[in-house]
Amino acid sequence: MPKVKSGGGFRAIWYTLKKSREVGGIWKMFQAMRTKNACKTCALGMGGQKGGMVNEAGSWPEFCKKSLQAMAADMQGAIKPEFWSTYSVPQLQQFSPLDLETCGRLTQPVVLEKGSQYYKPISWEDAFARITSKLKQLTANETFWYFSGRSSNEAGFLLQLFARLYGTNNVNNCSFYCHQASGVGLTTSLGTGTATVTLEDVEKADLVFLIGGNPPSNHPRLMSSLMMVRNKGGKVVAINPVIETGLVNFRIPSNMWSLFFGTKVASTYVQPHIGGDLALLVGIAKRVVELKAHDEAYLLDHCEGADAWLAKIAATPWDEIERKSGVTIGEIDDMARQYAAAKRVNFCWTMGITHHANGVENVQAIVNLALLRGMIGKEGCGVMPIRGHSNVQGIGSMGVTPKLKDSVFAALEREFAVQLPTTKGLDTLGCMEESFAGRLKFGLCLGGNLYGSNPEATFAAASLAKLETLVYLSTTLNTGHAHGLGQETFILPMLARDEEPQSTTQESMFNYVRLSDGGPARHVGPKSEVEVVATMASQTLGDQGPIDWSSMQNTGKIREAISKVVPGFEQLATIGETKQEFQIPGRTFHKPKFPTPSGKAIMHVHQIPELRGGGEQLRLMTVRSEGQFNTVVYETEDLYRNQTRRDVILLHPDDVQRLGLEENQQVTIRSEVGEMKNILVRPYPEIRAGNALMYYPEANVLVPRTADPYSKTPAFKNVLVTIAVPVAQQVTTPGAQLLKIS
Ligand SMILES: Nc1nc2c(c(=O)[nH]1)N[C@H]1C(S)=C(S)[C@@H](COP(=O)(O)OP(=O)(O)OC[C@H]3O[C@@H](n4cnc5c(=O)[nH]c(N)nc54)[C@H](O)[C@@H]3O)O[C@H]1N2
Numbered sequence: 001m002p003k004v005k006s007g008g009g010f011r012a013i014w015y016t017l018k019k020s021r022e023v024g025g026i027w028k029m030f031q032a033m034r035t036k037n038a039c040k041t042c043a044l045g046m047g048g049q050k051g052g053m054v055n056e057a058g059s060w061p062e063f064c065k066k067s068l069q070a071m072a073a074d075m076q077g078a079i080k081p082e083f084w085s086t087y088s089v090p091q092l093q094q095f096s097p098l099d100l101e102t103c104g105r106l107t108q109p110v111v112l113e114k115g116s117q118y119y120k121p122i123s124w125e126d127a128f129a130r131i132t133s134k135l136k137q138l139t140a141n142e143t144f145w146y147f148s149g150r151s152s153n154e155a156g157f158l159l160q161l162f163a164r165l166y167g168t169n170n171v172n173n174c175s176f177y178c179h180q181a182s183g184v185g186l187t188t189s190l191g192t193g194t195a196t197v198t199l200e201d202v203e204k205a206d207l208v209f210l211i212g213g214n215p216p217s218n219h220p221r222l223m224s225s226l227m228m229v230r231n232k233g234g235k236v237v238a239i240n241p242v243i244e245t246g247l248v249n250f251r252i253p254s255n256m257w258s259l260f261f262g263t264k265v266a267s268t269y270v271q272p273h274i275g276g277d278l279a280l281l282v283g284i285a286k287r288v289v290e291l292k293a294h295d296e297a298y299l300l301d302h303c304e305g306a307d308a309w310l311a312k313i314a315a316t317p318w319d320e321i322e323r324k325s326g327v328t329i330g331e332i333d334d335m336a337r338q339y340a341a342a343k344r345v346n347f348c349w350t351m352g353i354t355h356h357a358n359g360v361e362n363v364q365a366i367v368n369l370a371l372l373r374g375m376i377g378k379e380g381c382g383v384m385p386i387r388g389h390s391n392v393q394g395i396g397s398m399g400v401t402p403k404l405k406d407s408v409f410a411a412l413e414r415e416f417a418v419q420l421p422t423t424k425g426l427d428t429l430g431c432m433e434e435s436f437a438g439r440l441k442f443g444l445c446l447g448g449n450l451y452g453s454n455p456e457a458t459f460a461a462a463s464l465a466k467l468e469t470l471v472y473l474s475t476t477l478n479t480g481h482a483h484g485l486g487q488e489t490f491i492l493p494m495l496a497r498d499e500e501p502q503s504t505t506q507e508s509m510f511n512y513v514r515l516s517d518g519g520p521a522r523h524v525g526p527k528s529e530v531e532v533v534a535t536m537a538s539q540t541l542g543d544q545g546p547i548d549w550s551s552m553q554n555t556g557k558i559r560e561a562i563s564k565v566v567p568g569f570e571q572l573a574t575i576g577e578t579k580q581e582f583q584i585p586g587r588t589f590h591k592p593k594f595p596t597p598s599g600k601a602i603m604h605v606h607q608i609p610e611l612r613g614g615g616e617q618l619r620l621m622t623v624r625s626e627g628q629f630n631t632v633v634y635e636t637e638d639l640y641r642n643q644t645r646r647d648v649i650l651l652h653p654d655d656v657q658r659l660g661l662e663e664n665q666q667v668t669i670r671s672e673v674g675e676m677k678n679i680l681v682r683p684y685p686e687i688r689a690g691n692a693l694m695y696y697p698e699a700n701v702l703v704p705r706t707a708d709p710y711s712k713t714p715a716f717k718n719v720l721v722t723i724a725v726p727v728a729q730q731v732t733t734p735g736a737q738l739l740k741i742s
């Protein structure tokens with residue numbers, strides 16, 4: 001297969017036509033994509049009242065494969081009633097993530113009863129009665145409540161309020177496996193947990209650092225903004241152990257010149273080792289100071305802790321920086337000089353930074369580097385975590401975290417005249433561990449795939465199996481419904497965002513709040529998230545208490561409550577009528593005045609971790625392919641990495657040779673917690689030697705539960721693995737220095 005040399009382009013357009021045909025034609029797809037609903041995939045922010053495929057800067061048409069895939073998935077036919085008596089759970093466990101996703105839309109509530117091998121359709125009334133009677137038997141801290149980032153602000157707010165008034169703070173979301181390290185890193189440094197910039201700021205930059213992310217695959221619409229930076233003579237420095245095709249060259253379908261000739265994205269590409277970023281960031285800072293290009297006045301006036309940090313980086317020897325990052329002083333000098341010469345700099349990052357045992361420190365180190373030259377609190381400058389799910393940030397703003405912000409806590413108690421629980425509450429991994437220990441009895445998941453997103457898949461299944469009752473609110477089937485089973489498991493079918501009977505709101509990663517109109521339901525059967533949550537709350541807690549839960553089926557009423565309780569969301573009260581979308585005040589910084597006690601940014605000092613692995617032990621990253629959205633696989637092909645299947649390990653050709661392996665050889669991959677058999681070796685010159693790449697979620701059997709102590713985010717990108725050849729094969733590779741499989 002010839003190697004694809006650029007991202008995007010005609011293939012993306014061809015794909016659009018293909019997907020449209022599957023769902024009944026281009027016009028039908030176009031109409032679906034143009035409704036006034038926030039885009040369903042990443043958090044870059046698209047759609048809403050400006051109409052589908054319009055970005056925050058008003059640019060149209062902006063589209064990507066992912067949004068089409070998500071739309072096509074929601075436009076699928078329904079799972080037939082006989083499906084449930086045809087396939088047993090052991091059979092469903094043989095289904096791939098792709099098979100499960102393409103079974104169709106969930107339209108009936110189903111239950112898998114204790115001891116049964118088959119899910120069984122039940123009525124909504126029955127499902128509500130059984131779930132709520134269970135809740136009435138339990139004590140609140142025996143339950144947990146997990147939220148994905150696709151749900152609306154209204155559903156998120158309502159469900160967390162229900163859980164707290166029921167009596168628990170075991171409320172958390174997928175962010176703990178995603179950008180939590182960004183939230184914690186930014187809050188501890190700047191007093192605010194989100195991007196300090198708007199989309200326009202990014203487009204005004206003359207230098208963008210893009211660290212540990214693959215936006216051509218995962219945030220394709222950011223590529224137009226990066227193209228804009230490049231077209232104006234700006235630079236993009238990519239820092240990534242893998243040279244990602246689309247970061248080198250991308251054909252932006254909505255731009256004729258770019259479509260035909262391609263846009264060079266990264267002007268500099270640096271490949272550290274996995275986990276080498278902190279050393280690298282310290283190195284760039286050290287060199288900037290050596291070049292006397294730092295902003296002393298800014299550090300003095302607007303930062304705390306600058307002296308200690310400057311002393312620490314000055315005292316860090318260059319050989320330590322080179323060894324721990326895997327990057328030479330020459331390359332570091334080049335980046336430092338580009339930084340020193342730039343006037344408006346943006347720092348962007350994703351999972352290559354957060355999915356580490358020192359994820360929070362990585363983020364703080366990015367902030368330190370930005371502060372060093374006064375690049376936060378000015379137009380065209382700032383720091384930007386490129387968020388995942390379309391409303392993951394909104395779910396966080398709505399209080400879907402174990403600990404509510406003090407102001408929200410106080411406002412909730414005051415507004416509803418209630419007393420909220422003050423227990424600590426469990427984060428996502430904490431819930432899994434407590435469940436494994438037998439201390440939790442009930443779990444409810446608002447969307448997502450808690451099983452599939454977890455590290456140590458075998459542990460995750462064993463942990464969920466201890467729950468007496470597990471309830472999933474889902475749109476389609478995923479691996480969680482087959483492997484992540486409680487003693488009794490319910491699946492309740494949900495309406496997608498553009499099928500809701502009432503309007504809902506979402507928040508983008510640029511802190512912009514959008515209004516989604518909803519639309520006609522595609523199937524009879526699914527209910528809206530707010531209807532289901534309000535009904536459950538009403539049946540569990542009754543309508544006579546401080547909250548009339550039944551009336552909370554009205555999203556306007558929920559928004560009224562949010563506007564009184566969540567600072568910055570005051571305008572939400574009237575958005576349903578005014579249709580006026582808005583930027584949340586106080587989050588974008590065009591002045592260096594920060595919401596910390598002193599008003600100054602706080603610089604943190606770090607110990608640089610040793611590079612892990614070496615010799616036979618490779619550092620493994622578990623990442624997304626072009627053809628998936630998280631645990632949902634839409635197609636097995638990973639276009640830009642030139643792979644047609646997912647059961648592969650990508651290794652640098654030097655490692656393939658050094659370990660005595662051959663292309664397409666079947667091997668076993670082992671980590672401290674699990675192994676995967678029959679994995680094919682794929683030589684991949686674009687990955688830095690010593691490091692390896694496999695696809696999530698399949699590779700989660702290998703990922704240990706090692707997590708960052710501050711954000712509790714697992715180190716999904718830094719798993720030590722060894723490669724073993726089955727004994728029968730070893731004769732054919734006599735020179736191999738490999739482990740034997742017993
Ligand atoms: N198509 C598509 N889009 C998506 C998603 C999806 O699954 N599919 N998921 C959404 C979600 S929830 C999220 S969080 C985002 C995820 O977006 P990304 O973070 O871009 O996704 P990953 O595939 O996890 O890729 C991480 C990138 O980090 C690099 N990397 C790995 N380890 C390191 C390291 O130690 N240092 C550095 N510097 N780089 C490293 C990898 O080579 C890879 O390019 O995308 C969102 N958008």
Ligand SMILES: Nc1nc2c(c(=O)[nH]1)N[C@H]1C(S)=C(S)[C@@H](COP(=O)(O)OP(=O)(O)OC[C@H]3O[C@@H](n4cnc5c(=O)[nH]c(N)nc54)[C@H](O)[C@@H]3O)O[C@H]1N2
Pocket residue numbers: 148149150151174175177178179351355388389446447448449450452453454455473474475476477478494495496497529622623624629630631632696697699700703716
């Ligand atoms: N090894 C490894 N593990 C990882 C990662 C990694 O890079 N490597 N990435 C981590 C990251 S960044 C994240 S965010 C998590 C993802 O964790 P999750 O958010 O929990 O998982 P998703 O796969 O996005 O969830 C997909 C499911 O959501 C449901 N769904 C879709 N739309 C809707 C809707 O509108 N309403 C409702 N109620 N349900 C809906 C569908 O049933 C679908 O199957 O995984 C994490 N796990």
Ligand SMILES: [Mo]
Pocket residue numbers: 177178179387388389
């Ligand atoms: Mo994510």
